[in-house]
Amino acid sequence: MLATACSADSLDESFRMPESTAIENLDQFCCTIVTIYGSHYLRAPTTDDLDRLLKRAEKRGFPGMLGSLDCMHWQWKNCPTGWQGSFSGKTRKPTIVLEAVADFDIWIWHAFFGIPGPQNDITILGRSPLFDELTAGNSPQLSYEINNHRHNTGYYLADGIYPKWATLVQSIRRPQTEEEVYFSKKQESYRKDVENCVWNTPSTTCNC
Template sequence: MHRHVFLRIVEGVTIQDAKFFVQKPDATGRMGASKLQKCTAAIRMLAYGSSSDVVDEYLKIASSTARECLLHFVEAVVARFGDEYLRKANANDIERLLHEGERRGFPGMMGSIDCTGTGRIVLGAGKECIKEEAKATIILEAVASSDLWIWHAFFGTPGSCNDINVLQRSPVFDDVLQGRAPEVNFSVNGTTYNMGYYLTDGIYPRWSTFIPSIKLPQTPKQRLFTQHQEAVRKDVQRAFGVLQARFAIIRKPALAWNKDILWKIIMACIIMHNMIVEDERDTYQNYRDPNEYDQLQTQNNEGSSNQVGEDSFVVHNGRLDARNLGA
């Protein structure tokens, strides 16, 4: 997180909850903790997954104050930035998502959807995570795009449910059913469609809005599609992984047992994650498709020791082979 993003969050939560974050004198006239101390305490607890008594020496505040900082901070972040960073995709967002999907070979793709278990809080690979951990969990359903922006987050379903159970309770398609979703138009093989789709794994139902991979691909065409679909579908898993890496409180045992507090913590982490993505996504390196390298012919750069027309140097087996030494 860059400094200007941190300062924006500090100013936002101070405006939202000035009664708590504004620095005030105590009964003896000494000034209390500043807004920077309080926000730093909360973010360190979110980032490192530590308890409230870990920040007392570093920030010179009591553990009880640190707990209050965390609760007020996540509430203020959700209230102040939730409308912007937990929004559904608008017309401009959809245009960008469709352009990115077409560039990657999936015209009409709105992102990839998956569930992950959190509760203790544990984030992992959906129901597989629940089996391995054997802990009480709460599931997070999310939709993510290639830049790792999380467009949809539904948290609160018990960990005993699978992805289909979560989907039945999820509001992911509420706007579509109620006619409030922005219009989506794209063409594939001369056929025009007016509804986007999400890439999924095999457990999701066979709906027109879901494109799963082929379970047992037989032909080269099917294997090629499955390979590309599985590669692009990993966007949501990458988003889960980055979210865990940035906020360790999501992958460690929960520090609170109240479901409402857990929801606020998860949403606050997702909001700050999206703020970081917005700030840094233009600096992402654009990696080329490795398959493209197989189709490129080797070209020698100007000034290199091996110019066009010269014999290529070939390394033979055996470090001391005479052919390697030019003998």
Template sequence: MLAYSLPADATDEYIKIGESTAIKCMQQFYRAIAEVFAEQYLRSPTSDDVAILLYICEQRSFPGMLGSLDCMHWKWKNCPTAWEGQYAGCSGSPTIILEAVANYDLWIWHAYFGMPGTNNVINVLKTAGLFSKLAQCIAHTAYYKIGGKEYDMGY
């Protein structure tokens, strides 16, 4: 299902298991991934992580930067015909948008996936919630100075 983007009921012919069994297997796989990787990789940065990120980025002439934000369009090969219009972006083919923030060693500490390809980056940023903590002034503190102005939250 993951490798070929197949629905659960399509596995019957290939591996000879029913839809409900395929779904249970996928759920067990997700639980195992979360159990093994959640504590280290599937989490938001802690205060210590933020301090390390800020230090390293400052050494690289990017004071206050916590990571690199990017949005990409992932082509949706098996998009249902009825949905193609709302998922077809500027490329003309259906895409799903992936938003991610990664740091210098490619630790992805934020990911948001699933927005239709017709959305622009501003719509994705509003929906993903990445900046909601900043807007509510409850993000990790990060003191730095750029152009003589002092800031207390990372960007």
């Protein structure tokens, strides 16, 4: 079912397995994967991870950068009929928006999806748990300097649709000076980290 996106009721003849049993087995398989690999892959960065990320970001000219943030729409091929209206936007096809944060190793540290309705990056961010730790006062304590100013909050690289928050660094839309052109070029170049994750995939169709 995961590999070929076939439905549960299509397995009864091939495997002599009723639909309910196929769904139960798939659920147990997914729970097992989370149990085995969740502590390593499905987690927030540890102190050692943050140290490695920040050192690499500083070498790239962005001290304090934790990763790159972006969203994309996945067409939901097998969306239940009763939900299609809620998950359909201007394309009139049901989609799921995936919000992700990735680093230079194309490692996804944050993934959030499943919000119904025609959404854009801003509305997804408003419901995302990405900054829950920050608003709760539990964010990692950092210390770095940019233009002779000390900062203690990490940030993410984002595109122009995101709000102008201290935790989001956008590219300059219309760079005028040589410094602005250089900054925009570097910022957009490093945002390729997350774009390689969420856009350059074998398929943009969600078969779940």
